[in-house]
Amino acid sequence: MPMEGHTTICLSSQTGCAVGCVFCVTGVLGAGRNLTGGEIFGQYRAVLRHEGLVGAPVNVVFMGMGEPLLNVAGVARAVELIAETVSPKRVTVSTSGIVPGIAKLAALERRPKLAVSLNATTQAQRERLMPAAARWPLEELLAALRAFPLERGRRITFEYVMLAGVNDSDDDARRLPRLLKGIPCKVNLIPLNPDERYLGGLAAPDADRISAFAGILAAAHMNVTVRWSKGREVAAACGQLRGQIAPRPPSPA
C-alpha cells in the first residue's frame, strides 16, 4: 500500500485476538497466542522479500491480527529489530486502548507512532462494540493518551470504524471533538469492511452519512480523513485489513 512514496507493510502481533470487537472477524474468531519478536520480524522480512521491497522505503503498521499492546514484549522487540532499517516515525502501533500497554510503549527508547481504535463516543457504546473496553474506561484511556509523549509534529491517530445506525449519528460526530480536545490528533473514518459470514447484521453507512459525519468533524476543526475504499489509505484499523495485506502468522503452538 503506497503512502507518501512508501509502501506500507501490515503486521500481526498475535494469532487471534481476545479483545472481541464485534466488527472484526479476528475478534469474532477469538483469542490466540502472542507472536515472539522474532516471529513478527520474520513476517516483516517475508513481506519485504515476497514483494521485492528489500531496501525500498517502507512504513510499518501493527494493524493486522491481534492487539499489539497485549503483547508489548514481542512488539517492542520487533520494533527494535525493524528500527535497524526503518525510522520509528515510520512505524505505527495500533491499539484498542490497553492502558498499561500505552504507558509501556511510551517508555520505549525508539518510540513508534500510536494509533487508537476508538469507534465510539460513549463508554457504554464502546463496551458494546469492544467488550475488552470495559476494563479500561474511556476517561482512563484518554488520560493515558494525554500523557503519551509526542515528538515534534507527531499526532495520535484515532481510527473510527463506521457502522450504520450504531455509531454514525450527528450526536456521535459532535461528541468526538469534545472527547479528543487537547490531544494532537487526526481522525480516520473507516466504513466497515463487511463480512456476511462473521459480521452479519453490521453494515457501513452510505456515502452521504459518512460525508455528513466527516463534515461535522471538519467544522469543529478536526483533522479528518475517510478511508473510502479498501487499500486506498494505510491508516485503517486492526482487524479491518485482515485478509488483505496481513501475512498469515504461524499456527498456534
Ligand code: SF4
Ligand atoms: S479490531 Fe483489533 S483489537 Fe479488535 S478484535 Fe480485531 S484485531 Fe482485536
